[in-house]
Amino acid sequence: MLILTTSPAAITRNGLPAPDIVQGLIRIAANGNRVGVISNHQKPEWFDREFVGSQVVFIPAEARQKGEIIKNIAKNLNVKTHDILVLAASADDLQMAKNGKAVLVAAGWSTDPQIVKFGQKIDSVQELEQLTVLTNGWNGKWWFDGRADNYTIHALVDLSTLHKGVTQQQFAQKLKLTVKNGGARLAALLAVTARSMLINNIDQAANLLWGVYPSSGNTTGADEVLTEFTHRLRTVTSRVQFAKAGVPLFIRHTASVKRSANPGGDRTDPSGQITTLHLNPFYKGKIAGRNVIVIDDCTTYGVSFGVAAAFLRKAGANSVHGVALGKFGNQLSYYNININSDPFQPVIAGGFTTGNITRFPGNTDNTAQQVLQSLIP
The missing domain is CATH 3.40.50.1000 (HAD superfamily/HAD-like)
Incomplete structure (x- = not known):
């Protein structure tokens, strides 16, 4: 009902x-x-x-x-x-x-x-x-809901079972079509995501700042499909909008190797992400004390959220919530990364340290898969 x-x-x-x-x-x-x-x-x-x-x-x-x-x-x-x-x-x-x-x-x-x-x-x-x-029938629970020392991660669906055989790139394309086509499916996807965030009281955090984790090849700062989705989502859940539309939170200054397309590399190594992006200088002085929500299309190992949290914590963020629309597999990890230089400028090799990679603590819920399959077919 x-x-x-x-x-x-x-x-x-x-x-x-x-x-x-x-x-x-x-x-x-x-x-x-x-x-x-x-x-x-x-x-x-x-x-x-x-x-x-x-x-x-x-x-x-x-x-x-x-x-x-x-x-x-x-x-x-x-x-x-x-x-x-x-x-x-x-x-x-x-x-x-x-x-x-x-x-x-x-x-x-x-x-x-x-x-x-x-x-x-x-x-x-x-x-x-x-x-x-x-x-109707969406209970609002996240497929994955986890909290670690420096950031949290929430994911709507288990992509390993939702779309069997679909790769991360293919899911991103499905999501893009859903957002671009608009209509009831997009409205419903926004509604169920917003509902899950309301259940977690994410909207109640003071001084919310929203951002999108940039794709591996986006070195132009151009809007991505997730930028449009995130802008729509924050108008639904936030009382006040602090993020400036059209000004990305992260700058990808150098293209990084797309981890999901590089099966031979170490997909748990965050170095390639840390050294190819930084926070947008526009937000210098505007992140300290803020509670930041970072949106990504999907996550497997959790590198993106670990890197985003490290930059944002260095800039003084009070909390960081990573929100993924989908999650692959059971290899989501927690990254204890310290940025030792200006997070608003490129970070060189040696400008950061990483601790042990551990399993990200959290719980899963299987009840939402069928509803999401109808939204992102």
Whole structure:
């Protein structure tokens, strides 16, 4: 069962209820989901007429933007706030969802300026229906959830079983197509990722800074597919955006050997990553005390997150969360790396030290695989 909430603003066009949206909400409710329309004001005069005989309910709530109504709904239905999806068409809807810790998707037909620039949108009620089907049954748990001394790692799915025989490069291509094609699948992928992050209270960390770990050959600083995905994701989960769009957190100054395409090399050696990237000087003085989230498409040995954490800790980050959409195998390791020079400049050989590589501690959960397979086919 999915719990969908929205407001009259998402249902109306030019002040009148839109028949396609009304019928879509009725179908979603008839499909076994709870659907509620929340407003600070009295029930619209058209509500009973449009939703007569349906299971869509009206919920009056003063100061709903504070999010207490979301918490009350969750308590009354014996669910968590991250089990509630908010279809937002106004700034008040956005605040209601974020303050209530609900999962958020914007109505692409809204003309509200904050909605227009929002990262996660659906463009039609048909996409909304698809979104509810794709995300229903997702329990929000990470496939892998681990914490070590200097950083944490979370991964959504076990790629070893999700797409058998698919390489890391092929998965990256599947992800790219999902992001570029947009629509309900992208909205659903963002929703389930956001939900997992809300469960871990990652969004509650103060002064969040988001970044993308650069691909091995990206020496131009050009946006990657994960940059677009991350920008969309942070608008869903963060109350405030501190990262500057279009300015990458990491600079890849020299192409590195692509570890997943080099079976003959030592894929646990972080040296090739440490000496080919550094933090963007734009963020000098802006990382200290911040809690940083680093997104990567997938992880096997965990080198990327270990290297990212070393640079960010050297720059004074308070915490580092590595988030991968997929994880291969059971060889994820913890890297105790110390950067001994300016992390905003290239690091030469000898400018860092590494300790023993140990197994990354954490737990796995097998319940999410089928849902994710439908999102990244």
